Amino acid sequence: MTRVAIVGAGCTDFRSITPEVSWKEIMYKAASRAYHDAGVDPRRDVNSFITCAEDYWEGFSIFDEFTPDQVGAVLRPMITTCGDGIYGLANAFMQIKTGLMDVVAVESHSKISDLITYRDVVLFAFDPVYNRPLGGHPYYIGGLEMRKYLQKTGATEEDCAHVVVKNKKNAMKNPMAGHEADLTVDQVMKSQPMFEPLKKLDIAPLSDGAVVLVLACEEKAREITDNPVWIRGVGWASDTCWLEQRQWWRAVYTEIASKNAYKMARISYPRKEIDFAEVDDKFSYKELQHIEAAQLCPPGQAGRLVSEGYFDADGAFPVNRSGGSLGCGNLIDASGLQRALEVVLQLRGEAGSRQLDGETGVAVSWRGVPTASGASIVLGVDP
Amino acid sequence: MRHVACIGAGMTMFSRRLKETGKEMCFEAARMALDEAGLELSDIDTVVCGSAPDAFDGIHMKGENLLDGCGGAKKPYMRVFTGGGTGVLAPIAGWWHVASGVSDVCMVICEEKMSSCFPHPQSAFAHIWDPILERPLQPNLVWIFAMEMNRYMQVHNISKEDIALVSVKNKGNALDHPSAQLAAKITVDDVLNSEVMAWPVQRLDISPPSDGAAALIFAAEDKVGPITDNPVWVEGVGWCIDSTMWTNRDLYFPQYVARAAKMAYRMAGIHNPFKEIDVAEPYDPFDYKELHHMEGLLLCKKGEAATLTKEGVTQRDGDLPTCPSGGLLGVGNPIAATMGVKACEIYWQLAGKAEKRQVADARTGVCQAWGDLMQYSSVMVMRS
Numbered sequence: 001m002t003r004v005a006i007v008g009a010g011c012t013d014f015r016s017i018t019p020e021v022s023w024k025e026i027m028y029k030a031a032s033r034a035y036h037d038a039g040v041d042p043r044r045d046v047n048s049f050i051t052c053a054e055d056y057w058e059g060f061s062i063f064d065e066f067t068p069d070q071v072g073a074v075l076r077p078m079i080t081t082c083g084d085g086i087y088g089l090a091n092a093f094m095q096i097k098t099g100l101m102d103v104v105a106v107e108s109h110s111k112i113s114d115l116i117t118y119r120d121v122v123l124f125a126f127d128p129v130y131n132r133p134l135g136g137h138p139y140y141i142g143g144l145e146m147r148k149y150l151q152k153t154g155a156t157e158e159d160c161a162h163v164v165v166k167n168k169k170n171a172m173k174n175p176m177a178g179h180e181a182d183l184t185v186d187q188v189m190k191s192q193p194m195f196e197p198l199k200k201l202d203i204a205p206l207s208d209g210a211v212v213l214v215l216a217c218e219e220k221a222r223e224i225t226d227n228p229v230w231i232r233g234v235g236w237a238s239d240t241c242w243l244e245q246r247q248w249w250r251a252v253y254t255e256i257a258s259k260n261a262y263k264m265a266r267i268s269y270p271r272k273e274i275d276f277a278e279v280d281d282k283f284s285y286k287e288l289q290h291i292e293a294a295q296l297c298p299p300g301q302a303g304r305l306v307s308e309g310y311f312d313a314d315g316a317f318p319v320n321r322s323g324g325s326l327g328c329g330n331l332i333d334a335s336g337l338q339r340a341l342e343v344v345l346q347l348r349g350e351a352g353s354r355q356l357d358g359e360t361g362v363a364v365s366w367r368g369v370p371t372a373s374g375a376s377i378v379l380g381v382d383p
Numbered sequence: 384m385r386h387v388a389c390i391g392a393g394m395t396m397f398s399r400r401l402k403e404t405g406k407e408m409c410f411e412a413a414r415m416a417l418d419e420a421g422l423e424l425s426d427i428d429t430v431v432c433g434s435a436p437d438a439f440d441g442i443h444m445k446g447e448n449l450l451d452g453c454g455g456a457k458k459p460y461m462r463v464f465t466g467g468g469t470g471v472l473a474p475i476a477g478w479w480h481v482a483s484g485v486s487d488v489c490m491v492i493c494e495e496k497m498s499s500c501f502p503h504p505q506s507a508f509a510h511i512w513d514p515i516l517e518r519p520l521q522p523n524l525v526w527i528f529a530m531e532m533n534r535y536m537q538v539h540n541i542s543k544e545d546i547a548l549v550s551v552k553n554k555g556n557a558l559d560h561p562s563a564q565l566a567a568k569i570t571v572d573d574v575l576n577s578e579v580m581a582w583p584v585q586r587l588d589i590s591p592p593s594d595g596a597a598a599l600i601f602a603a604e605d606k607v608g609p610i611t612d613n614p615v616w617v618e619g620v621g622w623c624i625d626s627t628m629w630t631n632r633d634l635y636f637p638q639y640v641a642r643a644a645k646m647a648y649r650m651a652g653i654h655n656p657f658k659e660i661d662v663a664e665p666y667d668p669f670d671y672k673e674l675h676h677m678e679g680l681l682l683c684k685k686g687e688a689a690t691l692t693k694e695g696v697t698q699r700d701g702d703l704p705t706c707p708s709g710g711l712l713g714v715g716n717p718i719a720a721t722m723g724v725k726a727c728e729i730y731w732q733l734a735g736k737a738e739k740r741q742v743a744d745a746r747t748g749v750c751q752a753w754g755d756l757m758q759y760s761s762v763m764v765m766r767s
Contacts, residue, residue, distance in 0.1 A: 001483070001484055054437070054443065054444055055436055055437045055438065055443075056437055056443040056444070059510070059514075060510055060511060061436045061438045061507050061508060061509075061510035061511040062435065062436050062466040062511045062754070062755055062756075064464060064465045064466050064624075064754075064755055064759070065466065065511060065627055065755040065756045065758065065759075066513075066627050067624070067627075068624045068625070068626060068627065068758075069626050069627055069628070073624060074624070074625060074626045075623060075624070075625055075626075075638065075639060075642055076623065076624065076642075077621070077622045077623055077624075077643075077646070078622075078623075078624040079463055079465055079472060079476070079622065080463065080464050080465060081461065081462065081463050081464070082444065082445075082446045082462040082463070082464050083446075083461060083462065087461060090461070091461070091463075091476070091479070093483070093485075094479045094480060094482075094483035094485050095479055095483070096483075097479075097482075097483035097484060097485065098384045098385075098478075098479050098482040098483045099384040100384070100479075100482075100620070100650070121443055122443070124441065124442060124443035125442065125443040125444045125447065125448070127448065128440075128441065128442060129404075235459065236459050236460075236461065237457070237458060237459050237460065238447070238450050238455055238456060238457070238458070238459075238460040239456065239457060240450075240451055240456040240457070241447055241448055241450050241451050241456070242451065252457065256457060256458075256459075257459070260459065264485075367444070367447070370447075371444060371447045373447060373450075373460070
């Protein structure tokens with residue numbers, strides 16, 4: 001079966017508000033940049049299109065209706081997947097693997113600034129009988145989970161603050177980022193308590209933005225670009241949807257998703273065979289939890305290692321060089337695609353002043369509160 | 384590309400099911416499909432969920448909520464969503480999970496629970512319109528389908544009587560379906576005398592809102608042997624979306640259906656659909672839509688579907704049995720879960736498991752779903 005590569009990438013800047021453009025316009029912008037980057041004409045060269053969206057985020061009842069025109073998909077095969085951007089990449093990967101499609105475009109966006117009732121919409125994702133009636137701001141789940149994670153692993157709130165400092169500093173070098181800052185651990189620790197032990201700066205601020213990646217089969221990829229980034233493995237998984245049944249200190253979905261992605265990529269020792277990672281950090285502790293679940297350090301060690309600078313841009317194993325969600329903003333279901341985009345730019349050597357060394361990178365996503373679903377994708381300069 | 388087989392299917396009763404949650408209906412359908420295939424959940428390595436608007440259930444990220452009912456917990460679980468087109472698109476997604484080599488056995492579950500939408504699921508459809516150009520007009524789905532029906536009737540000079548025959552046939556066929564909600568022996572006059580909703584659409588021209596779930600299991604060719612000696616193969620898939628701006632196209636012919644059908648036929652090596660297809664399940668949420676979709680599926684020339692229906696060609700014992708299940712008009716229209724009367728029905732027909740609904744000598748079948756703003760179609764061709 002053919003191998004699959006990413007041959008084009010485009011995105012908008014990630015900004016906390018974008019009143020001057022509509023969601024259709026940011027989709028158009030990211031798509032036209034990606035097609036230009038790949039040197040393809042969507043009306044002629046792209047066989048299939050995928051967008052990743054959820055109705056309630058968009059404010060429509062059937063959002064799929066509004067997807068084709070601005071990405072060039074009119075009268076072409078297109079689907080919506082209700083997952084984050086890496087789920088879209090997984091579908092595109094499978095479509096190409098079947099041999100049915102040669103070139104597939106994957107789009108994901110966030111226009112979350114249009115949503116004035118974020119708290120209520122997230123609450124609508126809670127079980128309507130058992131959990132939703134409890135009310136409150138849904139991020140209390142993050143507070144409870146962080147408490148359990150710290151208790152089980154011995155990581156500290158200061159370790160989590162180090163994640164915030166690192167990612168916001170990393171974002172200083174990322175021109176797309178919208179929430180960069182030069183902070184100290186002390187400043188993070190003193191920021192407003194929100195959902196104890198989560199503090200204001202531990203929480204990734206919501207942002208708008210769109211990302212499009214173009215995927216191609218091996219034959220087309222070699223025609224289109226001298227610089228393909230190969231999808232070596234992809235995995236996605238869900239833990240139980242019941243809050244009451246989860247092991248709160250573990251990201252079981254990432255454990256399964258990463259295991260499947262590594263198996264496909266024939267990676268046995270992730271920490272040795274992978275050079276850098278972009279992992280979900282919608283909350284600071286989530287980065288630590290996801291690093292451990294993706295086997296990028298021994299269980300329970302991520303907190304200590306981040307404080308020692310191990311995951312810094314110039315550390316032994318850079319994590320979230322893009323700035324992550326803490327530095328770029330929480331792009332909702334586009335967050336995963338933003339991570340994959342960063343890995344692509346790094347592997348192509350196009351990351352500018354934040355360029356890392358390395359030939360293999362992994363991106364890990366999480367769909368946010370209250371889900372226990374996420375995906376992993378391993379990308380490399382060699383297939 | 385790996386050859387992919389359907390090896391089991393299940394569907395719940397379609398009706399107003401206030402006592403069950405969506406999860407429970409998913410579980411019921413999944414259990415039926417697993418039993419038919421002789422498998423357990425541990426044999427399934429990926430799960431695909433198909434469900435249409437979250438607004439029906441009032442649950443944001445509905446796929447996440449349904450995942451344990453679908454058997455997706457601690458597994459790779461993916462939800463796809465293309466409005467009404469989900470009913471055949473979800474099995475297509477199941478197909479690419481297996482055909483790609485990523486998964487060996489994939490279970491597809493489609494669910495819809497419309498009754499929880501109060502006072503009527505139409506209120507969820509108030510939010511499917513362009514917020515600037517259309518929503519201020521407060522349109523209703525029946526209105527736009529009335530426009531499409533009118534245009535179709537006018538271009539081909541088709542009468543209401545001819546179209547009503549579809550409703551009579553499908554509701555009659557549904558008498559043999561154990562899951563049917565609106566099976567009935569009715570006449571053309573009953574349809575013509577029913578309440579006018581938005582001319583030319585009358586009450587008996589429309590399928591009912593419904594609750595239900597359906598499941599279908601796909602396996603790779605090298606895994607089928609030990610599981611079943613009677614597999615049904617997926618031979619062709621196609622899907623297509625047209626522009627959001629439905630007001631800019633001539634509604635008399637669904638171009639997007641034809642494109643999806645051509646894609647599926649090309650893959651299946653079908654050159655003359657009318658001759659080569661033995662049984663068809665086009666999407667029939669309205670009676671005129673069956674005719675419209677037969678033409679879109681290239682099963683007849685433009686404008687000829689009504690004649691074929693009048694001549695009895697589309698009856699269960701005709702040359703081209705169409706909607707032998709009873710379709711959405713007879714069995715019910717729980718949007719995504721209509722997979723049960725489309726993809727699952729074609730599987731049952733080709734596997735010879737359709738019991739009282741069985742058509743004779745069916746080797747090749749096609750099913751199709753339709754959705755969004757009269758703009759989406761998904762098509763699957765199967766062979767025994």
